[in-house]
Amino acid sequence: MLDANLADRKVVQYVMNRFGIHAKHRLGQNFLIRPDVVAAIAEAAELSDGTPVMEIGAGIGTLTQALAETGADVTAFELDQSLKRVLDHTLEHYKNIHIIYEDVLKADLKTILGEKDWHCAANLPYYVTTPILLTLIQSGLPISLFVFMMQKEVADRILAAPGSKDYGALTLAVQFDCTAERVIDIPPTAFIPRPQVTSTVLKIRRRERPAVEVKDRKLFFSLVKMGFGQRRKVFTNAMKAGGISADMVKAILEKADIDGSRRGETFSMEEYGRMADAWYELIHE
Known part of the structure; x- marks a missing residue:
């Protein structure tokens, strides 16, 4: 059970103060301070005991903790190696978490994921949302469900209908292989530090076959x-x-x-x- 909810504002501020953490803008770091949002992401990820789930961007362990509380087997990627000392403390009681301090776009995911059916959850840095999303969708990796937080503007483009201002190549790149639905919109006040924009959580499920069967x-x-x-x-x-x-x-x-x-x-x-x-x-x- 939870000793402390890492999505609680006071807990986040305590951890940041204790370890002298300053969010790194170049890495797109924003720490969630809304337990209900973290719970919504974990619920949308459809996890149960032993479900393999990959997280991208562990941060101080906020979402990682919520995923682990479901009983899932969590493999989390974290690019910022300076956070290892933090995560060793905040997640020390969890035996179902494995953290890899590596760029997920450079990792050997085929070897790491193996043949199991994976789910994936992440609070994606805004600057790298599209490359990560398209890489994971188009790579043929065994990931059937993605629950991603991203900039609302990007989510609107993914969900857009033909003829609308948001409709574009990204819409078709995602919807060709996946279905997508909005889970929740999140205001800037849900983060430390506050971003300039509203965020959205999307639930993206891989289709059994493409939306349109094409010859090439x-x-x-x-x-x-x-x-x-x-x-x-x-x-x-x-x-x-x-x-x-x-x-x-x-x-x-x-x-x-x-x-x-x-x-x-x-x-x-x-x-x-x-x-x-x-x-x-x-x-x-």
């Missing part, structure tokens, strides 16, 4: 890149700017029955899929 994934995402790389161009011109010949552009759009005078931001994932398959079939005729 690379062609699909090439079209997505063209469509959002120059948002103000009509899609016919965006395709030409992307290196596709005028004749091939015309053939792709006709075969897919797509109006090329629309902008890329108006196309659904299914429409990008139709164009990608048309392109593939034309290449292989």
Whole structure:
């Protein structure tokens, strides 16, 4: 059981004072001081005794503790090695926590994770949210569920619908392989120090198969890149700017029955899929 809740404001301030901790802006460090938020993340992660869960950014152990309290087997990554002396103290009573002091983007995750089905939870540093998220989703690692806290602006882009201002390449990159739902929005007052923006927790579940079955994934995402790389161009011109010949552009759009005078931001994932398959079939005729 908990001796002290590491998400309690007074406990966080005590730990910071005792160990002389100053949040490092370059590492995107902000320490949660809302037990209800930490509990919501742990609950959303769907953990039980023995569930393998990976945490990214242990900090002073706030979320790590909540994950461990579920009985899950916690493997936490922490880039800031100066926090080892803190974590050795704050998490000393937990036998189901293993901390790796390494950059998760440089770690040999295939070896570390093995063949088990993992869940993942994290309060992601804002500056590296997208690289971590896309790396984990697209790497083929055995992680079926992600519960990530991130900047609300990024979460809105992931959840966006076609034609909206937030809809973009990130939307399709996540929704192609995963479903996503909002768990909770979190104000700046929930952290020490306070960030400048609102945060959001998303629950992202890997699909059993992609949202759209395409013949060539690379062609699909090439079209997505063209469509959002120059948002103000009509899609016919965006395709030409992307290196596709005028004749091939015309053939792709006709075969897919797509109006090329629309902008890329108006196309659904299914429409990008139709164009990608048309392109593939034309290449292989």
